[in-house]
Amino acid sequence: MTPAIFAPVKINLALHVGPLRADGYHPVDTLCVFPMIGDVISYEPEAQAGIDFGGTFGADLSNEDPQTNLLWRAFRLLDLEPQGRFFLQKETPIASGIGAGTADGVAAMLLLNEVLGLGFDARQLERRALGLGADGPVCMAGQIHGGGILRARGIGEKVEHLGRCEPKAIVLANPGVPVSTGAVFSRFDSDGPEPLEEVRITGRDVSLLQRANGNDLFQPAVSLAPEIADLLDVMTGQPGTETAAMSGSGATCFAIHASRASAVRATRDLQARGYWAESSFILPG
Missing domain, CATH: 3.30.70.890 (GHMP kinase, C-terminal domain)
Incomplete structure (x- = not known):
């Protein structure tokens, strides 16, 4: 069976943003939850390196260079040369403010870590996920914890799991x-x-x-x-x-x-x- 993983999108219950810093980043303080809505990523470790797209919004990505996709960036963030083939079942809109691309990249990192036996622990994966963008660490923590309420501060790198929540x-x-x-x-x-x-x-x-x-x-x-x-x-x-x-x-x-x-x-x-x-x-x- 082809290894696969679900990538839930991120919802900001609260998003407070500060003025632009000298380093070009905005400080944030945000509370996030993760609904059972998202994309599915599968991985064939022995196949030719690349990404295939399907699903409702897959056509929106089919003409892009795979190396610009956050799934591809997962290789570099885990110190890997590109190997194997991803399939992205894209069921969420593009550029829609719910961190779907980041969630897909996080899922790819988790999948590679598991399938290839890389041995990264949760804290290491959270730190490396910042390479996907400011919401990388909170998306990683959300997937590792299976949801709940998460708080992200700094530029997104300071993540705290505040505990479980009602599955509303x-x-x-x-x-x-x-x-x-x-x-x-x-x-x-x-x-x-x-x-x-x-x-x-x-x-x-x-x-x-x-x-x-x-x-x-x-x-x-x-x-x-x-x-x-x-x-x-x-x-x-x-x-x-x-x-x-x-x-x-x-x-x-x-x-x-x-x-x-x-x-x-x-x-x-x-x-x-x-x-x-x-x-x-x-x-x-």
Whole structure:
């Protein structure tokens, strides 16, 4: 059987961002959870080196140079020469603010570590995952812990697992508008941001955590893609919604629901309106 791994996307319950530092990075304080929604990566160690793509959004990646994909970067981060072939079943939108590309890269690192018997432990993998981007360590920790609530600080390298959470129902939806993370941060910088505000930790209820905080990139993202606000208005008004917000730099939004049934109904309604939408539950950790 071909070795395979599931790569859950990352949702920012809270995302506080500080002004640009002299080294070119933004300090962050963020709370993340991981829904049972994502991509699947498989690996053939004896096949010719490369990546094949399939799934709903696989065609969006099929013409790119494999060496630009974060799966390929997993080789370098584990001190390997490219060997074997990945297959990425891409079921999540591109450039959508839910860390899907990073999660795929993390999954590739975990798969290589297991299949090739490399022997890296969890802390080593978290540190090396920073090479995938600022959200690499928290995505790695989320996959290793099987979800739960995670906090990331610094530029993303300081990760803390805050414990398990209730596996609440969640809906993800995207308006079909790719949003450049760089453009969002540029708009954020142009607005003269305040010093970094620490997240408020009010317990382990994910709805309360979201409402007690916010996403500092929401207004910059909406100024570039007003469709995000339109989508969020729809999700907020759907029956059963406890809270709704944008994740990361957008454009994907999420809604925590009171029940799995209301989440399924909301998803069908969003799909009927032409949005990409999926529902599942939050991985408890």
